Amino acid sequence: MRASDHRPGRTTPPRPLDVESLFPDLAAHRRTATRLHPRPGTPGPHDSHVGGPMLWPADEPWPVCTTPHRRAPGPGPLPLVALAQLHARDVPDLPAGPDGCDLLQVFWCPFDAHGPTGYGMYTHLRWRRAAEVREPTADLPAPGAVGFDGYLPEPCVLHPERITEYPYIELLTGELGAAVEEWEDAQEEAAYEAEEEAEEEAEEAGEDGGEPWLPTYQCDLSVAPGWKVGGHAAWNLTGPGTMDCEACGCPMELLLTVATTEWQADRKSWIPLEDGPMSPTGVVVGNHGKLNVFACPRDPSHPHGFSVQ
Numbered sequence: 001m002r003a004s005d006h007r008p009g010r011t012t013p014p015r016p017l018d019v020e021s022l023f024p025d026l027a028a029h030r031r032t033a034t035r036l037h038p039r040p041g042t043p044g045p046h047d048s049h050v051g052g053p054m055l056w057p058a059d060e061p062w063p064v065c066t067t068p069h070r071r072a073p074g075p076g077p078l079p080l081v082a083l084a085q086l087h088a089r090d091v092p093d094l095p096a097g098p099d100g101c102d103l104l105q106v107f108w109c110p111f112d113a114h115g116p117t118g119y120g121m122y123t124h125l126r127w128r129r130a131a132e133v134r135e136p137t138a139d140l141p142a143p144g145a146v147g148f149d150g151y152l153p154e155p156c157v158l159h160p161e162r163i164t165e166y167p168y169i170e171l172l173t174g175e176l177g178a179a180v181e182e183w184e185d186a187q188e189e190a191a192y193e194a195e196e197e198a199e200e201e202a203e204e205a206g207e208d209g210g211e212p213w214l215p216t217y218q219c220d221l222s223v224a225p226g227w228k229v230g231g232h233a234a235w236n237l238t239g240p241g242t243m244d245c246e247a248c249g250c251p252m253e254l255l256l257t258v259a260t261t262e263w264q265a266d267r268k269s270w271i272p273l274e275d276g277p278m279s280p281t282g283v284v285v286g287n288h289g290k291l292n293v294f295a296c297p298r299d300p301s302h303p304h305g306f307s308v309q
Contacts, residue, residue, distance in 0.1 A: 010037035010159040010272040012224070016215040019166060019222075022183065025176045026166050033165045033231025034093040035224055036086075037262075037272060038281050041157035045136055048090040048160070050227065050281050051153030054082050054105055055130060058137040063124050065109040072111065072145035079141040080107035080124055081151055083258070083283075086229065087130060092162050093230030095255070097127030098301035106256070106293075111147035123291065125304055150260075150284025161272075165231040166222045170240040180217050187214045220269045226262035227281070230254060233292045236309055243305040245296040252294035252305050258283065259290040 012035060020027050036050070043049030045056075056062070064077035072078070088094045088102040097104060105126045114122040146152060172180050194212035215221060223234045233254045235241055243252040261278050263270050285291045286308045294305035 008159070008274065010035070010039075010161055010274050012161060012163050012270060013273055016220055016269055019217065023176060023180060029167050029172075031165050031231050032093055032162055033224060034091050034229045035161045035163055036091070036227040036229065037159035037161060038156035038227055039159065039275075039277070040154055040280055043155055043157050046130075048085060048087045048158050050084045050156040050158065050283075051082065052085065052155045052157075053140055054085055055103065055133050056105075056137050056140065057133050058135045062141050063107050063126065065111075065122055067109070067111075067113055067122065069111045069113045069145070069147065071113075071147050075145055078109065078111075078144050081110050081143050081146075081153075082140070083108050083123075083153055084256075086256075090158065091160050091229050095230075095295065095297070095300060098299075099129075101127035101129050101300075103128050103130040104256075106258075108151060110143055110145070110151035113147070121286075121291065121306070121308065123293065123304075123306055125293070127300070148284070150282070152282065154280070154282040156281050163224055163231075165224060166217075167232050168223055168235050168240060169218045170235065171232075184217050187216050190214055215269065219266045225264060225267050225270055226257075226259045228257045228259075231257075233257070233294075233307070234290070234309055235307075237286075237289060238307070238309065241307065243294040243307065245298070245302050245305070247302040248296065248298055250296055250298045253297050254292060255295040255304065256293040257290055258285055258293070260285050260288045 038050040043052035045053040063080045065080055066077045084106040086094055086104045094104060107124045109122040112119045112121065114120040143152065169180060169184065191212055191214040198212050223232050231254060245252050260283060262280065263278060289309050292307045292309060296302035
């Protein structure tokens with residue numbers, strides 16, 4: 001029996017408003033996502049996890065990075081860092097891989113030394129059938145030289161939970177987009193006025209003012225923060241975008257989000273009822289952002305797409 005069978009779950013609080021009752025047209029854009037809820041623990045090679053031991057065949061070479069690294073001159077190919085392992089049995093929104101593979105293994109290089117600028121990330125994904133790993137290796141390579149500690153995840157067990165998401169606000173178009181934007185502006189204005197009123201009342205009473213809060217579409221009703229599989233991507237750094245498959249031109253879909261934090265100050269409504277660590281994995285992506293990994297829905301063997309937000 002898997003260790004995950006005995007782990008308590010994590011529960012996202014109900015959304016503060018039923019967004020489809022406000023905007024019925026959003027129903028057509030509804031998607032499910034699986035929040036992974038990583039928490040420090042001791043996962044085994046047969047578990048889904050972040051930063052734990054991989055279910056890796058003893059006779060298969062470990063993936064390496066062959067790019068020269070300015071901050072690590074001299075070493076040959078560097079072993080990639082094991083970032084995450086996801087079994088389809090544990091993660092409802094994990095799509096089938098090529099040829100029906102049911103296990104996704106994610107690695108990355110611990111140096112910013114890649115891509116056109118020479119300062120980008122390198123992430124490598126490997127699909128396989130878990131049942132075919134009959135002799136897993138017990139000798140996993142150490143990371144070796146490391147350019148940034150944020151590439152070294154703390155071992156974490158997962159507590160997968162399926163939720164509902166809606167598109168990033170700037171991707172909503174037409175009458176629907178205009179209606180959501182108008183409502184969002186009204187909520188922010190109302191919150192600002194309530195804050196001013198609370199501060200005046202607190203000052204008159206000689207007390208500290210509270211923080212009035214009103215839910216917004218962007219922060220509370222659309223895209224969940226943290227590590228997740230599936231759902232909608234957030235585009236808070238670059239602005240709204242799309243990702244097309246370089247092999248066939250098909251619009252790609254979000255496969256995985258690797259996040260620095262599980263929630264932010266303006267997204268506290270997503271903190272699970274059971275607990276709320278902000279950065280359980282120790283991973284840092286870019287300027288404390290997130291890595292969105294995209295997959296081709298037409299053919300999962302096509303190259304993945306990546307966007308740092």
